[in-house]
Amino acid sequence: MRSDQATPVKLSDYRVPDHVVTQVHLDVVLHPTATRIRATSEVAPHRQGRAGAPLVFDGDGLMLASIAIDGVALATDAYAATPDRLTIHQPPRGPFRLTVETVIDPQANTQLMGLYRSSGTWCTQCEAEGFRRITYFPDRPDVLAVYTTRIEAEKKAAPVLLGNGNLVEAGDLPDGRHYAVWHDPHPKPSYLFALVGGDLAVVTDSFTTRSGREVALGIYVEHGKEDRCAYAMDALKRSMRWDEEAFGCEYDLDVFNIVAVSDFNMGAMENKGLNIFNDKYVLALPDTATDQDYAAIEAIIAHEYFHNWTGNRITCRDWFQLCLKEGLTVFRDQEFSSDMRSRAVKRIADVRLLKSHQFAEDAGPLAHPVRPEIYHEINNFYTATVYEKGAEVIRALKVLIGETAFRAGMDLYLARHDGDAATVEDFIACFAEAGGRDLSQFFLWYRQSGTPEVSVATRHDAVAGTFTVTLSQRHRPTPGQTDKQPMVIPLAFGLVGEDGRDRPLLDEDGRQVAAVITLDEPQKTVTFSGHPTRPVLSINRGFSAPVALKTDLTAADLAFLAGHDGDAYNRWQAIQSLATEHLVGASRGNTRPGGADAIAAALAHVIDGAAADPAFAAQALTLPSEADIAREMGAEVDPAAVFAARKTLKLHLSASLGDRLAALRERFATPGPYSPDAASAGRRALVNVALDLWAASGDDARLAVVEARFAGADNMTDRFAALAVLAQHPGARREAALAAFRERYRTDALILDKWLALQAAIPEDGTLARVEALLADPAFAMGNPNRLRALVGGFATGNATQFNRPDGAGYAFLARVVTDTDPRNPQVAARLLQAFRSWRALEGGRRSLARAALERVAGVAGLSPDVRDIVDRMLSEPGK
Template sequence: MMDQAVRNGTEAQAEHKVEIFLADYEPPKTVVTDIRLVFCLFDTHADITATSTFTRNGDLAAPMVLDAGDMLEIVSVKLDGVAARHSRGKRTLTVEGAGAGGTLEIVTRIKPQDNTKLEGLYRSGGMFCTQCEAEGFRQITAFPDRPDVMARYAVRIEADKASCPVLLSNGNPVASGGLGEGRHFAEWEDPFPKPSYLFALVAGDLGHITDHFTTASGRRVTLNIYADPRDLDKCDHAMESLKRSMRWDEEVYGLEYDLDLFNIVAVGDFNMGAMENKGLNVFNTKCVLASPETATDRDYDSVEGIIGHEYFHNWTGNRVTCRDWFQLSLKEGLTVFRDQEFSADMGSRAVKRLDDVRILRSHQFPEDGGPLAHPVRPDRYVEINNFYTVTVYNKGAEVIRMMHRLIGAEAFRKGMDLYFARHDGQAVTCDDFAAAMADASGKDLSQFKRWYSQAGTPVLSVSRARTGNDVIVTIEQETAPTPGQPVKEPFHMPFLMGWVATDGQAITPVVTGGDWREDGCLLEVREGRQSFTFKDVPEGAVPSLLRGFSAPVRLKSDLTREDLAFLLRYDSDPFARWEAAQTLARDQVLGVTAALIEGRNAPADTPFSDAVESLFADKALDPAFLAELLTLPGEVELGQMMEVLEPGHLHEAREATLNDLATRYEAEMRARYDSLRPKGGYKQDGAARAARRLANLLLQFLARRPGGDALVKAHYEAADNMTDRIAALSAVSDSDFACRGAILADFYERSKDEPLVLDKWFAVQATSRRGDTVQKVRELSRHPAFTLKNPNRLRSLVSSFTMLNQAGFHDPSGQGYRFLAETILAVDKINPLIAARLVAPLGRWARVEPARQAMMLDSLRFILDEPKLSDDVRELAAKSLKG
């Protein structure tokens, strides 16, 4: 926070930002109640006049210190209409003689066209756009740029009418008209006080589609989605998703939209997925545009989920916001939970839950186990942008989900009602949210709140002991040390389990200390070691553990392979059934990996391959869920199970398992694939999507068998939608097929004028399992269509390669590490926020074998040797180097 930075020393003169601590929080010394902004936009610059009504706290004789970004030129400063003495620091503006309060007018000039950081006000393809979260508003004007300063905003935008016919800001339009000389203006007012990070402005040549929504109380809301006129035909799905989101929030939480207008704008150059600015959501085009020809089924799901997420922020983030940035998960974890539940209600709840768990295991668990581990609510930071992480968002959502499970849906809804009743219009903390839930439910959540303050992924070890007819289930929890937290206290968590008898039927034995619910028996784990006794459990009954993934933990148990195969056939809980398959698959792949490392022959037992026979025999299985059961854990997740990661051997072992499955079940796979191929045209209903999901997975297996080249080529040529086309492209990209070059070239020709589709072309090649992928990625980084300036294009190639292609990134030559280090330095000169988000893979050096360790450390040192490195990258690279 601004005041803390000043208090910690000579911030204005510091070369690098100082570390800020949660424990040092103090209320703002300057509070703004109202602000009027006048933007005069030109091709070469923008002039902004900000007139604020403010009051001050504390020492009124002290100067007023405001946050001011490095891209600002301060033109003039006036207090109550009179020129004020002021001085400019590197990150601050200090104003003398402010007294107890009054009116402050600051005129600034910026150059949006030169703003490659995409923070504050910038230009994207000729369009003016803002991104103010977390600290972008200070790049527009000097201001107490912190979330606990909430003001009412009035905005006037003046611009050239030909190049910027559309002028948008937060709230409601109140005036517009011509100015002469080809210029015009529009004025907007937002009736709700908001923090500066929620301010938004868009000006450009945009088309739009319009619809309406009538709220539960009968108010008619106008809905607009603005985009490049060429993309308007891809906005219908987003509009329908918005209306579904609005209805769902009313039905589930009783929350109505509070303005008469809701605008969404799709922007091609955007650092994030989307931004929930009050009444004017700005979206990355990737999160809005969808058509069968350009978007996969997963893209459709993503658009719906992200549209919902940003809309739900209207209450969980906007009406009630964060007191400080340490509380980021207050809005993000809660809203991710809400969007997950919305998506589950709109589609398959079982499949959605598995998708969410997969993200945790492939992205958040590695973060928790590495040098960048941090709590859901961090206690310190240098650059807040570095904490927009899967821990804050996705693990934060799991914390909310556990709270929901512990107190129950009815009490959770009462807690939400109480939260809004207490805090509407306020900037609050995670503790305030937990207090509302505790008060509404009567549940003591004091120990539970350790999930906010302790980093790391707990490991639960579950064992059974039979005493006569009873079974004692013992659960032990342990959390490894993380940076700055060598000792962990036990967590309070829900552990949901069930029992399946030998005939495959569920049973509900009486339990001490547990509570049977519709989906299983809820045990509350609070201690390092805790036992629960189940009465009169039949011999041979098998426990179904961690149902619904009821806590974000790693699970170890005494379940045998026979137990797991039994659960795979009979368990009624989708997650537990899928987890049985995943555990068998992990055992098989890691067994082969160990043999390869030790130079032994591959083990003869193939537990997962053997169990798959029962899956093909079960004709009642939903095709989408069968696809999930047949999908092996990814190499990143599997690598987390190894004491020392040997990425090459692990890749070889996983490939061997896939080949074994393809060989053993070729006939069954081909018959099922043929039965799933569409007999009519493209459809977006659930049955058609499920059929595509399974058929396209089976294609990946069948591509490994003789004749796979012809099958893949035929699949590609017959595709009438992007889901099928990209599946064929993925299979051919992995291969040595003679048709490989022609299909890659054809896809490029089809997609070269569609940026989001071209991103897929780059990503598919970056994740290829071929041995020459690292060289190909370097080659693609020099492709005319590749650019470091567009975050989507950068992520499609570089992040796909370094985060998803473990074997390629860890190529024994070390080329993957050096490529990433060089890319980080190049991007850092353009967009430090995005550059910093590329660092994490290099920080996982401690888990790999020594030769690769040395090369990864050299790459980190190479980054840190750059004298002009940004604070964003320096913070994460330095932490990564420490391990």
């Protein structure tokens, strides 16, 4: 456990390693508490490194057992070994073979980084810097080597032995032991190393690539859970085919294996040929997984598979380039899901996630560029900015240069940098070349933090028949960045006439222009001709750029766009804008007369047209969240007032739309057996959103209908949706339903995570006491990241009123859990602490209490670098 403040790492300090490793032979003898690793590396001086430099390998809590060069043991004065570093003072000037032996304790590895043991299974997690917890090594992404791994274990304890690449040898050994040798022919960085040993069941299948090669597929899970793997396997095969068709990327090994484990800090990991998954993103049956779970499994299976090219075949030169693999691969998995499901609905869902997580990150003390220039702890930069905003920047690039040039740029990138450890500059250069344009200003998206604010003003001249649009961009100061330059912001748009159709886009000379305005200066004015009557501007269609938009659209304009805009995303956004404006005003005690009725009218229009796309209607009927409202308020946020405003609007809609909502439930009930397909999921989503609005009144007869739906549901989606509605209404019905759910799924930890999170999110004064009691429930385990995220994370990020209690008890609770968790699992502790990211936007009383809780965390001696980094940035003065 490191207890010192990590030394800052700067992009500007990058230099090539002094030595490279070209081949690695690992001999791993698995043991619960004394696993022995012998690593033999082919080492050579880097041609651009420092001549005669000492050889320095990274470590983390290691104990050196032996060391030799070219088979000769080193004298003790020839090297220095500490738990965190191995230095050979005068290594050979030419290529040599280094053999290092270490012994580690997987059972005691509660950090779940490196090699650890989870529920009897040996497992690795090496991204970002976990390999150094296994053996001494230059643990950095730009050292690429070919790995051969021999794994040995007691056969009874670990009949399954898996590694990267292809299986080349296996056999039995004396004394009930056995071994397997895996070889990965593709050079890779150490963070992509993987190993699994355990008693696991396997579900197998195969895939034939476009060139006719047969790939063996395997999903390894706990015994008895084989029947939950079918959807994940189907998603994998669809991902492999889609990547061939959409990006020309064919799989390159003989096998592709997935292992699902229950103790995992992340969602999944893309290790070459051996993906390791949090089991919640693999296992699904209609009675155990919701439609959202199925969609997440599909997306994450695809994401990790797509890394085979964008992350593995082409990796990052250094961790500052993390967005190069993560942002790009998120973009690719979003495109995949859009093709598998409804493109419009997927776009809305992605923007919801971006605004709720990344916009909040951009607006607080944790703001950082998509490619940061400094970090203290790299684990803390696996953020919404790197992932989600990184994907949005690539989408904006595609809008800017066009689909044809974008595909040409991707083809060039994949061909030119296959086998490289690349940079963002390398990536952007391919698109500049393919599109024949200068993208140096566009690169500011990677350098400048914060969400750009775009203001739009319009003017109609009926006599001249012109419509003028004036756009301006503003960039607020963020930590470390006060003065910013204008960015390139591509805004897709349309001009909607009174008939609801897009009008031709003609400049002042009557020439057709593209449906994208590129704002690349502080202010820009564009005039369109041919408009004797005023059109309504539909701007940033499809959310073409990740900006905060402020327009001069009136409530009547928004209502018109909600019913007529040809862009589905902007139809949804118009409704959201109507509701958000009303809710922000109500939260501040300043409501506009008739505002709630206007929202009800817009939603009535959605209900009446729901048959065209039930999934879209479900999104449109979902009100802005409390986090959405707070974000738009910006400062002096009172979470209790926000909650009250939203609840009041919901009650109004429940009353005014009650009959329509009841009819909607009956009309779109999904007939027949459950299917996770997109159309069926869309109908269920619509019915359940309608049920939630309809029952918001708390009317006893309506809640009885919800109770009956809970008891009679034949799938987890409908059962849990009904339980979620009941959870919002105190009384015997709620407690009985929670108890029944607990009893039904008492042995299924993943489902009980839903039960824990749901109770943590109940917006009532007694919830903190409920959460404290649940810490002692057998369903909860403090050492399991999924349980912590469900209960404690569910409270801190999913319950704005109770986490932000005016007495500060919610803050004190989270601070205590963070400091208790930090010695065991710093990554999880640091991520829980990020629930404070918007504390400066709170009203004064809560702001002071939040600061006090953060200062208590900061005052704890021996904090991990992970938590120290987060708490110090949280408390740093704005602009520093």
